[in-house]
Amino acid sequence: MNEYKEYSDIYRGGASILIAGVLLNGKTVDIFISADGKIEDLSENTRTVHRSDAEFIIDASGKIALPGLVNTHTHAAMTLLRGYADDMHLHEWLTEKIWPLEAHLTGEDVYWGTKLACLEMIKSGTVAFNDMYFFMEDAARAVDETGMKAVLSHGFIDFGNEEKRDSEIASTKKLISYIKSMNNPRIKGAVGPHAPYTVSKDALEWCSAYSEEEDIKLHIHLSETEKEVNDCINEHAMRPAELLDKCNCLSSRTIAAHCCWLDEKECRILGKKGVHVSHNPASNMKLAVNRAMPYQWLKDAGANVTLGTDGCSSNNNLDLSEEMKTAALLQKFYWNSDTLLPAGETLAMATSAGKKALGFGNGRIEQGEAADIILIDRNCACMTPLHNPVSNVVYSCNGNAVNTVICDGRVLMSEREVPGEEEILSRAEMVAESLVGRAKEE
Amino acid sequence: MNEYKEYSDIYRGGASILIAGVLLNGKTVDIFISADGKIEDLSENTRTVHRSDAEFIIDASGKIALPGLVNTHTHAAMTLLRGYADDMHLHEWLTEKIWPLEAHLTGEDVYWGTKLACLEMIKSGTVAFNDMYFFMEDAARAVDETGMKAVLSHGFIDFGNEEKRDSEIASTKKLISYIKSMNNPRIKGAVGPHAPYTVSKDALEWCSAYSEEEDIKLHIHLSETEKEVNDCINEHAMRPAELLDKCNCLSSRTIAAHCCWLDEKECRILGKKGVHVSHNPASNMKLAVNRAMPYQWLKDAGANVTLGTDGCSSNNNLDLSEEMKTAALLQKFYWNSDTLLPAGETLAMATSAGKKALGFGNGRIEQGEAADIILIDRNCACMTPLHNPVSNVVYSCNGNAVNTVICDGRVLMSEREVPGEEEILSRAEMVAESLVGRAKEE
Incomplete structure (x- = not known):
């Protein structure tokens, strides 16, 4: 002693x-x-x-x-962009603000952005999270130092370009190999096909096969906006969840974020395949997606519904306690039911359901559990x-x-x-300022 | 010194x-x-x-x-009921939980409940609030001791009963007289007709005349649910704001809470009459009213839109900072616009607009202001x-x-x-427990 x-x-x-x-x-x-x-x-x-x-x-x-809270969908390093651009139309926000800034991002930025995110999550009671971004080896280093648990994926985007696909496959494999080499049971690698509208069918199939082969999670955005659903129907003559199912992307290894615009049939597919859904109510409200994830349909279908904050540029914090309230309120408001998603179910979403999704035990305080x-x-x-x-x-x-x-x-x-x-706050502030400075110099 | x-x-x-x-x-x-x-x-x-x-x-x-934040609609002492009943149907919530408890309420309860509310508001940056409840002389004592600013009204409900009307008039006059006797410039009395569906036309007219005569605010709930709008049309062949206008209840002395179900014409009436609106997004979401206050219409009509938390039994806190986020998010989500109610306008709602509504200066940090x-x-x-x-x-x-x-x-x-x-927390806890105990004994 x-x-x-x-x-x-x-x-x-x-x-x-x-x-x-x-x-x-x-x-x-x-x-x-x-x-x-x-x-x-x-x-x-x-x-x-x-x-x-x-x-x-x-x-x-x-x-x-x-039980410690579990954030099942975020882009941790984007905490550096907190408050950098709000109250804008989505297209301008992305093309004029976010993408130009991200073009200057370095591994050092992601390291300190992830440290800041971890600090914020710890200070609000989160012990584990599911992350998708770039320079993820640097993110892994940051998580390792904080002592948190995380599932980390490289955001895989090929837009149907074969060369890009090969480089994304290489990045994904490199990350998984790096995480294996860390030998930290709290950090797991995952494959992160960004979304059905940014990843080709061939690449989705590769991601699915790789996830199965490595027995790792598959983290994807699904049906966040109405537009992407309509585009999918126009291009593939099927809805996004059906497309993912066709590419073998739906299984109990899958964590699908947003899921605002799923129809009842898609919810049944997700339930049948044992998919984990990450509800992101604050982000969905801020970006005006205009429909709330159909909680009751997903619950009825047996899908495991969990909770996530999304990244700080569309929330703008990582406080899962606040997110619980937003979730319980939004479900009641949008689906017009004052009894939907009561407090106990909401807390379970943010704890045991999240743990189950990330494969970190049952998320309850009981003998034998972490x-x-x-x-x-x-x-x-x-x-x-x-x-x-x-x-x-x-x-x-x-x-x-x-x-x-x-x-x-x-x-x-x-x-x-x-x-x-103190050091995390000051270093994160510095790299954020420097990043904005570099983007302005162009 | x-x-x-x-x-x-x-x-x-x-x-x-x-x-x-x-x-x-x-x-x-x-x-x-x-x-x-x-x-x-x-x-x-x-x-x-x-x-x-x-x-x-x-x-x-x-x-x-x-600038200090301003909460323009609450029932402070209901903080004693925080978490007492959630996730219920409105009718059962009121008849099985809230009303039976309120039947046992004493002045002492309201005093400590208001102290607890003031503590919570101070701890989250609120300096002034607009309150409607019962035993309001006890509430006034509590506010006086905390040093906050408040507009206090007795919740006036007559349901068309003449005897009840007379007693509500007496209670209102007694409160106004008590507050005058306090001679505290930070505390103002107001008249508080509860809502168009709980107060008779005669009583609404009395409230309006009394508000003018005493030059005090008139605090009322307006169009919170679709049902009350439909009931009003059925009974009076006009919409609630039109009924209030007919009873002379709309002026720059009026603070109307909720206002979720106003149509465009009603918004124009409110704007023309210089009415102050209190937006209560968390309460509206939790109670599943299913429509968000039409901010853009009210803004276009020139109504002064402010922010309130409502009481703790339908929120369940008094954190106006959290409410700002909920407001900015709900407007974007419900009205399908990612640029509606940007951060600067939201902050102004919670500060300068609120101060203007309560008649406590312009709410800005500048020379000569409080x-x-x-x-x-x-x-x-x-x-x-x-x-x-x-x-x-x-x-x-x-x-x-x-x-x-x-x-x-x-x-x-x-x-x-x-x-x-420490004393406020422990005394509030005790009176809340005792109140629940008395209600259970029945």
């Missing part, structure tokens, strides 16, 4: 921890986390048994334990009164109510302190 | 304050607040001039100054990078980014500390 007696050592990991006196599902319990990061014991009298074993004791009286736990302050206005903790978490609080974040037994935030925060 | 040298004295008010080195509209300035709570000077070299005059100096380097100023931390993830501070405030940050709140020159929160927070 001596090695860990300094408080700052709690961030190192590899130590056993007793979370003492925490409120979990309405009961006050102690949670004992073993040095290998698993929940070893969880009961109303763990404290007596494990008090002397624990290298650290976290006094969690007045705190509520929840210790991915967040502690929420009970003693604040958003938690007062405490008629219903889950309702307060979903509807009343935001990510700032999170006090402590533990991932695989390693403390990533304690009393809202994340090691290295 | 001696009397105020203790840091805790900063909460007392009545002292001059220099806010040094704060970012305001892209420039670093100093703001000098005189002991009477007005902004006396504001420039890039105030510091040199006023450094020796100031009784307190707030080092605001790394902070952004904004010092209602909030300071936002620039050094946090939601503000990094700082491509666009206004975009970050509206889309990225929530109320927790607010570090300091000043209302009429009095510091209500400094470094996120509000005097008396």
